[in-house]
Amino acid sequence: MDKQIGRIVAGIGGNYDVLLEDGTEVRLKARGLFRKQKLTPLLGDIVTVSGDGYFDSILDRKNESIRPAAANIDQMLVVFAARYPDPHFKLLDRFLIECDSRKIPCLIVFNKADLLSEEQKRRLMLVLKAYEEAGYPVELISTVDEEQALKAREILLPRLLGRLTIFAGPSGVGKSSLINTLIGAGQETGELSEKIARGKNTTRHARLLPLIAEGEVPGLIGDTPGFSSFYMQQLSQEDLAKAYPEFRPYLGLCRFTNCRHMREEDCAVRGAAREGKISPVRYRNYLELSGDLNQGRKS
Numbered sequence: 001m002d003k004q005i006g007r008i009v010a011g012i013g014g015n016y017d018v019l020l021e022d023g024t025e026v027r028l029k030a031r032g033l034f035r036k037q038k039l040t041p042l043l044g045d046i047v048t049v050s051g052d053g054y055f056d057s058i059l060d061r062k063n064e065s066i067r068p069a070a071a072n073i074d075q076m077l078v079v080f081a082a083r084y085p086d087p088h089f090k091l092l093d094r095f096l097i098e099c100d101s102r103k104i105p106c107l108i109v110f111n112k113a114d115l116l117s118e119e120q121k122r123r124l125m126l127v128l129k130a131y132e133e134a135g136y137p138v139e140l141i142s143t144v145d146e147e148q149a150l151k152a153r154e155i156l157l158p159r160l161l162g163r164l165t166i167f168a169g170p171s172g173v174g175k176s177s178l179i180n181t182l183i184g185a186g187q188e189t190g191e192l193s194e195k196i197a198r199g200k201n202t203t204r205h206a207r208l209l210p211l212i213a214e215g216e217v218p219g220l221i222g223d224t225p226g227f228s229s230f231y232m233q234q235l236s237q238e239d240l241a242k243a244y245p246e247f248r249p250y251l252g253l254c255r256f257t258n259c260r261h262m263r264e265e266d267c268a269v270r271g272a273a274r275e276g277k278i279s280p281v282r283y284r285n286y287l288e289l290s291g292d293l294n295q296g297r298k299s
């Protein structure tokens with residue numbers, strides 16, 4: 001067998017399932033030299049395979065996420081619920097900032113649109129517009145019935161084919177339901193965390209799932225069990241402000257060069273927020289995250 005390129009789609013006790021370019025999957029071992037180099041193969045890693053039951057090398061990663069541990073992610077699909085659980089915008093911002101610093105693009109999806117009245121939907125759309133203007137694609141969807149699910153599939157499929165997408169978001173927002181909608185009902189969604197089935201002592205392993213549409217390059221999807229909080233990691237006040245793309249036009253314009261854009265006089269960012277040029281929701285999140293940052297709090 002000639003040298004081939006493949007992608008790790010599952011790791012099972014020292015063995016790795018590698019999806020080859022021709023669409024076949026092989027179960028391989030990592031060479032001992034990776035351990036010597038302290039290099040742990042990750043889901044999403046692109047490897048070279050020469051056919052002796054091992055993969056030879058791990059190609060340079062374009063990015064890496066911690067939870068779940070995966071590499072070469074084309075995008076995060078961040079799912080929140082429109083209701084039940086209510087959206088937590090500060091958590092959303094925190095997640096976007098984390099991904100930004102790891103060079104992982106984000107696509108935002110609000111699910112359970114069916115639970116909103118027209119008026120509630122209108123108000124949510126107003127907030128979501130701020131995220132769109134900040135540069136994040138946003139979709140409001142529902143998977144509650146077949147008709148809505150089909151619509152959600154139509155909206156999302158073009159964004160997911162040919163890419164590796166990790167689904168993230170709080171638990172209960174509908175990530176697994178959405179993945180079922182996309183890859184076909186009844187399939188194991190294989191959350192990217194190890195789950196011990198009680199009593200049986202069997203471990204269910206993380207697996208990237210193929211998303212197939214006729215005549216299109218398949219995509220890969222990773223489900224995750226859900227997050228509830230993050231630690232603010234090594235982020236300066238300056239970096240936090242820069243992580244809000246819509247603040248950037250105002251950042252050099254404050255009276256004080258070390259302005260934190262909180263209560264300072266003649267702050268261009270606060271001024272823009274007051275005039276409605278910056279979304280009040282986003283500015284409030286910034287203030288809260290700044291507070292957490294200064295007190296070393298979890299957010």
Ligand SMILES: Nc1nc2c(ncn2[C@@H]2O[C@H](COP(=O)(O)OP(=O)(O)O)[C@@H](O)[C@H]2O)c(=O)[nH]1
Pocket residue numbers: 111112113114115141142143144170171172173174175176177178225226
């Ligand atoms: N009303 C409504 N409920 C939904 C929708 N999508 C998922 N759910 C429900 O929300 C709950 C959590 O869904 P699940 O997919 O397990 O969420 P996950 O924890 O993010 O994977 C389940 O009871 C689903 O049936 C939706 O679009 N509308």
Ligand SMILES: [Mg+2]
Pocket residue numbers: 175176177191224225
């Ligand atoms: Mg789930």
Ligand SMILES: [Zn+2]
Pocket residue numbers: 254259260261262264266267268269270
């Ligand atoms: Zn300022």
